[in-house]
Amino acid sequence: MAGDLHALPNSNSVGASKDSSKKAKEKRKKKKKRGGSKKKMTVEQTLAFKSVSEWVSQDQSSFVTAASCVVDDFGVQKSLGRGGEKLVFELHSHSKCSDGFLSPSKLVERAHGNGVKVLALTDHDTMYGISEALDAARRFGMKIIPGVEVSTIFSPRGDSESDEPVHVLAYYSSCGPTGCEKLENFLANIRDGRYIRAKNMIEKLNKLKLSLTWEQVARIAGKGVAPGRVHVARAMVEAGHVVNLKEAFSRYLFDGGPAYSTGSEPLAEEAVKVICETGGVAVLAHPWALKNPVAIIRRLKEAGLHGIEVFRSDGRLSVYSDLADTYGLLKIGGSDYHGRGGHGESELGSVNLPVLVLHEFLKVARPIWHSAIRDILEKCAEDPSESNLARIMKFARIPSLKGGFSLNSNKDVIDRCLSLWLTNEERNSAEFEAISLKLSQISFNQGGSTLL
Ligand SMILES: [Zn+2]
Ligand SMILES: [Zn+2]
Secondary structure (H helix, E strand, C coil), rough: CCCCCCHHHCCCCCCCCCHHHHHHHHHHHHHHHCCCCCCCHHHHHHHHHHHHHHHHCCCCCCCCCCCHHEEECCCEEEEEECCCCCCCCEECCCCCCCCCCCCCHHHHHHHHHHCCCCEEEEEEECCCCCCHHHHHHHHHEEEEEEEEEEEECCCCCCCCCEEEEEEEEEEEECCCCCCHHHHHHHHHHHHHHHHHHHHHHHHHHHHHHCCCCCCCHHHHHCCCCCCCHHHHHHHHHCCCCCCCCHHHHHHHCCCCCCCCCEEEEEHHHHHHHEEEEECCCCEEEEHHHHHHHHHHHHHHHHHHCEEEECCHHHHHHEEEEHHHHCCCCEEEEECCCCCCCCCCCCCCCCCCCCHHHHHHHHHHHHHHHHHHHHHHHHHHHHEEEEEEHHHHHCCCCCCCHHHCCCCCHHHHHHHHHHHCCCHHHCCHHHHHHHHHHHHCCCCCCCCHHHHC
């Protein structure tokens, strides 16, 4: 969330919390009742595990075998320790590129330390950190899902009184969005609105006799980062107006609060459509923070929404699970990690997603990503400009020069990209072979490093 602290109450940190021992006892009791914590996977779970792990390791040499994993009664995977691998997906995280506290590299490093295999970086209204995250992830053998959390407004009656902020997560293929400019313009417009919004909030605070300057907020946000509420809140703490971020939000910055302001967020339906048109999977973030979840879910489903966040870090399914079933939506979840380090923050990788859930997610996402990759490559074959090839490379980040791996021809470049993005089977399909052939015959004006 945009530093929106109403995400906090439901979270349960992986780190030590006061009541953790009590909870652990309760958990043990429950496990006893359920008859043990470890079970062999069902056939369905084994197949799902195999399929997900193949996708996770498609561009890596290491391979995870289904035999090395067991699941508990809820289908949540349990690591077997040495030699056993657990498929931990973290599908909601923020870096310094929006309102997180860690750089994308540090975030990836921390995720790796927590056993995360697949990390979606979902900064607010920007994909600026993706390249750095990809570079870092390669060092750790992790996979990055390029993502973004889009700030939008739901307007049930078209008047500002009933409006409420809605966050929509977008997940893209490793190749990134198709129609890159369209998405970038869309996001840039929201980011511009954030500057105006921050200035409005400062003005409102000043009217409340709390002195705060734009410079203070801008310094905290950092160079080139569109300011969010949390940056304003941090400036308020620094200036001594409030004791902590929570107070800044609960007294002044909450939705509709005395210093709250909206920016130029698009309608939620519009954002979902743009995500779908640019080859993304659209997921409603933290529905528990919404005033009108049912109306919003219904409206967004019509616009093309694919899923809802329902899994929480305390291991419970939120009540929105039933709504997801009603509307035929995917059920996923993530920690919404910002790196604030405060008590109660959910840790990266702390939301356990059952293997069947990961399988369902990929079952929906992969065909979408597959056709996005095909679109991007076809466009490049039709218009083989250097800028189009550079676009393909944007998220590929081929380690040619640094790693001593040299790419001698277009074919090498294309083959390397396809091996990163597709499974062998997908890569060897007639359509991709044709595109690959077409691309390899085109003479790009390449000068080695200019491609990269
Ligand atoms: Zn978030
Ligand atoms: Zn959010």
